[in-house]
Amino acid sequence: GAVVSQHPSRVICKSGTSVKIECRSLDFQATTMFWYRQFPKQSLMLMATSNEGSKATYEQGVEKDKFLINHASLTLSTLTVTSAHPEDSSFYICSVIRGNTEAFFGQGTRLTVV
Amino acid sequence: GESVGLHLPTLSVQEGDNSIINCAYSNSASDYFIWYKQESGKGPQFIIDIRSNMDKRQGQRVTVLLNKTVKHLSLQIAATQPGDSAVYFCAENIGNDMRFGAGTRLTVKP
Numbered sequence: 001g002a003v004v005s006q007h008p009s010r011v012i013c014k015s016g017t018s019v020k021i022e023c024r025s026l027d028f029q030a031t032t033m034f035w036y037r038q039f040p041k042q043s044l045m046l047m048a049t050s051n052e053g054s055k056a057t058y059e060q061g062v063e064k065d066k067f068l069i070n071h072a073s074l075t076l077s078t079l080t081v082t083s084a085h086p087e088d089s090s091f092y093i094c095s096v097i098r099g100n101t102e103a104f105f106g107q108g109t110r111l112t113v114v
Numbered sequence: 115g116e117s118v119g120l121h122l123p124t125l126s127v128q129e130g131d132n133s134i135i136n137c138a139y140s141n142s143a144s145d146y147f148i149w150y151k152q153e154s155g156k157g158p159q160f161i162i163d164i165r166s167n168m169d170k171r172q173g174q175r176v177t178v179l180l181n182k183t184v185k186h187l188s189l190q191i192a193a194t195q196p197g198d199s200a201v202y203f204c205a206e207n208i209g210n211d212m213r214f215g216a217g218t219r220l221t222v223k224p
Contacts, residue, residue, distance in 0.1 A: 006157070044158070044203065044214045093157050105150075108157040 003027045006094050006106025013084055013113055021079045021109045023094030029074035030096040035067075038091040038108075050077040084113040124219045133191040133222075137204030137215045142185060144206035149178060149189045152201045152217075161189070161202075196222045 005024040013019050023033055031052045036044040048069050049057040056069035066088075068080040081088050094106040127133045139147065145166040150158035164171045164178045164187075171178050177190040187204050199222045204215040 046213070105157040105159075 002107075003104040004094065004096055004106045006109060008109060009107055010110045011112070013111070015085055015113055016083055018080055018082045019084055019111060021081075021092055021094075021111075023077045023079070023096075023106050025075045025096045025104075028096075028098055030077075030098075031074060032097065033071060033077040034095045034097070035069065035077075035079050036093045036095065038093065044093060047079075052077075081111065084111070086113045089113045123216070124221065126221045126223060127194050129194060129196060129222050129224050131194055133189075133194045133198070133220055135189045135191075135202050135218045135220065137187040137189075137218075139185050139187060139204065139206040139215070140213070141206060142182070146207035147178070147180060147187050148205045148207065149176075149187075150203045150205060150214075151198075152203065154200075158203060191220075194220075194222050196224060198222055 003026055005026055007022045011019055025033070033050040035047045035050060037047050038044050046059050047062045047067060048059060050069045050071040051057065052071045052074050056071065058064045066082055068082060069077065071077040077094065079092060079094070089112050091108050091110050093108045096104050098104065125133060125135060146163065148163045149161040151161050152158040162171060162173045162176050162178050164180050166180070166182060169180050175192045179188045179190070189202060191198055199220055201217045201219050203217045206213050
């Protein structure tokens with residue numbers, strides 16, 4: 001069965017609204033989760049590393065006020081895209097790593113901002 | 115909207131032929147490598163992995179080769195099938211950090 005559950009799989013929102021994406025680790029506690037973004041025909045791009053109980057670490061060029069990450073428990077991390085605009089439309093994927101080696105990915109969320 | 119950027123390299127093979135997908139990694143300290151398959155609209159799926167103390171590992175219909183001297187990784191798919199059509203990413207793992215390659219789009223022609 002799935003190790004990581006990501007929800008929703010698809011969301012359409014109006015420009016200016018905020019969207020929350022959830023990532024749950026189902027089989028083990030994850031102190032660290034990762035959020036990626038994928039533009040069409042491009043590779044996954046690491047956006048930020050979500051750390052349980054502390055602030056997320058953002059990659060260069062990723063606006064932390066735009067992409068709010070909350071990792072309030074050992075099994076849940078959320079990514080909120082605030083004041084979404086059409087250029088935020090993308091495929092967002094979370095992942096968790098077990099034992100520093102095995103990586104498990106969520107199903108991904110297709111965000112469309114209209 | 116769609117971002118302007120590099121297009122993925124593509125590989126087109128005939129059904130039944132073998133496919134070889136290549137990847138160059140960046141950090142000589144990377145000690146673990148993974149190949150992922152991503153079908154359209156889905157998250158990446160694990161295919162096969164290899165640790166840096168090995169140079170070859172075989173799975174079902176897939177083989178991964180690692181050349182640490184030139185920092186090169188390859189994925190070989192035997193008897194490629196239409197269901198193998200997808201984007202394939204390599205990833206290098208350094209501690210708790212994972213970095214993905216650019217990806218290659220594999221198209222299988224019937």
